[in-house]
Amino acid sequence: MPYLIHDPDTPNERTHELKFGVNSIGRDKDNTVVMMHGGLSRQHAQLTIGINQATLKDLGSLNGTF
Numbered sequence: 001m002p003y004l005i006h007d008p009d010t011p012n013e014r015t016h017e018l019k020f021g022v023n024s025i026g027r028d029k030d031n032t033v034v035m036m037h038g039g040l041s042r043q044h045a046q047l048t049i050g051i052n053q054a055t056l057k058d059l060g061s062l063n064g065t066f
Helices: none
Strands: 003-006 014-017 021-026 045-049 054-058
Touching: none
Parallel strands: none
Antiparallel strands: 003 014, 021 045, 045 054
């Protein structure tokens, strides 16, 4: 199963399991990955997981996605 690690190697490290297909990231509780961080938009980005690739797409957030 694919996963995303938030703040690796820190006391705040969190692992988020991802599904194949579209995963949403942001502050809104309806996202696949919810992160309560002031630098994130409610609907910040989409992470699409395929068999051999992952694609990250910014959803027009003010601070961008990197």
